[in-house]
Amino acid sequence: MKQIFFSIKGLCIFLAVPFFLGALLFPASVKADQTIVIVIDPGHGGKNLGAQYEGYTEKDMTMITAKAMKEELEKYEGVAVYLTHEEDADMSIKDRALFAKNRDADFLFCLHYNMSEYHTLFGSEVWVPAQGEYYAKGYSFAQIQMKEFSDIGLNSRGIKTRLNDRDENYYGILRYCTQENVPSVLIEHCHLDHDKDKPFYQQGEEQLKEFGRMDAAAVAKYFGLKSSVLNVDYSDFPVPETKVPASIVRPDKTEPELCRIEVSDIDQETGQVTVRMEAWDGDSYILYYNYSLDGGNTFTLPEPWPRPDGWNKSAREHTFAITVPFDQPVTLVAGASNGYDVWAQSGPVSIDPVPDPERLREEERIKQEKALREAQKQYQEITYEDTAGQEEAGNISMVLAVLIGIIVLCMLFVSFFMARAISSLLKGNKKR
Numbered sequence: 001m002k003q004i005f006f007s008i009k010g011l012c013i014f015l016a017v018p019f020f021l022g023a024l025l026f027p028a029s030v031k032a033d034q035t036i037v038i039v040i041d042p043g044h045g046g047k048n049l050g051a052q053y054e055g056y057t058e059k060d061m062t063m064i065t066a067k068a069m070k071e072e073l074e075k076y077e078g079v080a081v082y083l084t085h086e087e088d089a090d091m092s093i094k095d096r097a098l099f100a101k102n103r104d105a106d107f108l109f110c111l112h113y114n115m116s117e118y119h120t121l122f123g124s125e126v127w128v129p130a131q132g133e134y135y136a137k138g139y140s141f142a143q144i145q146m147k148e149f150s151d152i153g154l155n156s157r158g159i160k161t162r163l164n165d166r167d168e169n170y171y172g173i174l175r176y177c178t179q180e181n182v183p184s185v186l187i188e189h190c191h192l193d194h195d196k197d198k199p200f201y202q203q204g205e206e207q208l209k210e211f212g213r214m215d216a217a218a219v220a221k222y223f224g225l226k227s228s229v230l231n232v233d234y235s236d237f238p239v240p241e242t243k244v245p246a247s248i249v250r251p252d253k254t255e256p257e258l259c260r261i262e263v264s265d266i267d268q269e270t271g272q273v274t275v276r277m278e279a280w281d282g283d284s285y286i287l288y289y290n291y292s293l294d295g296g297n298t299f300t301l302p303e304p305w306p307r308p309d310g311w312n313k314s315a316r317e318h319t320f321a322i323t324v325p326f327d328q329p330v331t332l333v334a335g336a337s338n339g340y341d342v343w344a345q346s347g348p349v350s351i352d353p354v355p356d357p358e359r360l361r362e363e364e365r366i367k368q369e370k371a372l373r374e375a376q377k378q379y380q381e382i383t384y385e386d387t388a389g390q391e392e393a394g395n396i397s398m399v400l401a402v403l404i405g406i407i408v409l410c411m412l413f414v415s416f417f418m419a420r421a422i423s424s425l426l427k428g429n430k431k432r
């Protein structure tokens with residue numbers, strides 16, 4: 001009995017030692033089973049439709065993407081995935097954050113599709129909380145996500161913070177999640193109202209699901225997950241490090257510091273003008289550029305500013321061609337915007353009117369025609385004079401011919417009478 005008692009005691013010590021060691025190695029805050037809890041929030045729902053454009057409704061799109069993201073994430077090991085709502089229903093932003101809190105979520109990913117006020121913007125963006133470790137976690141994840149967007153050709157509009165007038169996170173889901181100690185990001189996949197983004201969703205559901213699978217891959221990389229089903233292992237994935245900011249991270253409200261243009265070439269035949277532009281923003285980077293031919297009254301639609309070294313490094317300069325209208329003086333002004341859509345304008349550059357080559361050719365043709373008519377007129381006059389001379393000469397020769405005729409006739413008469421006289425003389429001599 002005593003022996004059994006000792007062996008139970010020994011067994012207890014044998015089990016307790018690794019338990020205490022384990023408790024020392026893994027602090028209480030880490031979940032005992034190491035399962036990563038992911039909450040996906042499909043943006044909008046119920047009466048809250050979200051963006052609507054040309055038959056697309058955001059709440060339907062976010063639901064399709066969110067379900068595909070969940071399905072894909074569940075193929076990874078050591079992960080529990082929830083949607084804040086699976087039915088098309090109204091749900092307050094606060095309830096979505098509380099849902100994540102109640103499940104002890106490691107992260108909440110809020111999915112959206114975007115639209116801009118004047119239908120001029122395009123590309124993807126990720127909004128992150130502005131405070132401390134919530135900013136750092138959000139920013140680290142968003143860098144992975146943004147690279148994926150950029151790799152498939154979407155214009156990255158950046159990873160940003162936005163604050164309300166009380167200096168809180170502007171987006172409710174980020175505000176409440178931060179209050180509930182849940183790291184979070186808000187992903188705006190692309191714009192529903194711009195031709196440049198249409199190729200990424202207009203083929204239908206499969207493309208929306210593809211976005212979900214892409215989001216899932218970014219999450220898997222961030223958490224270093226692996227999946228035997230998908231045959232991928234991200235446990236060594238290099239997650240970009242973000243320093244925890246000491247104070248609130250504010251949006252960049254200052255315009256790009258540099259925005260300058262010069263005209264390097266004008267093609268007189270086509271009216272094509274080569275413009276060399278420099279633009280720079282030290283706080284964020286240059287997203288778009290556009291230009292005006294009327295001194296800044298009206299501008300063209302924004303075009304993407306080149307970023308040859310990655311989604312978050314804009315080029316210092318860009319050379320592009322524009323076409324100016326013929327026969328008009330042009331005052332060229334260019335604009336450049338940063339990641340927060342704050343625009344700077346260049347100084348004006350005057351371009352002298354480029355003469356319309358078609359008009360010049362027409363004018364030349366008319367000039368030549370006139371000259372030709374002139375020449376023809378002169379030629380006709382000369383020809384008329386020549387003909388008159390010829391007539392005169394003709395008349396003279398005719399008079400001569402008549403005279404010669406008369407002389408010949410006279411000679412014939414004379415010869416005839418002489419012949420008769422001679423023959424009568426000869427007859428008279430015979431009779432004698």
Ligand SMILES: [Zn+2]
Nearest residue numbers: 043050112113
């Ligand atoms: Zn939305």
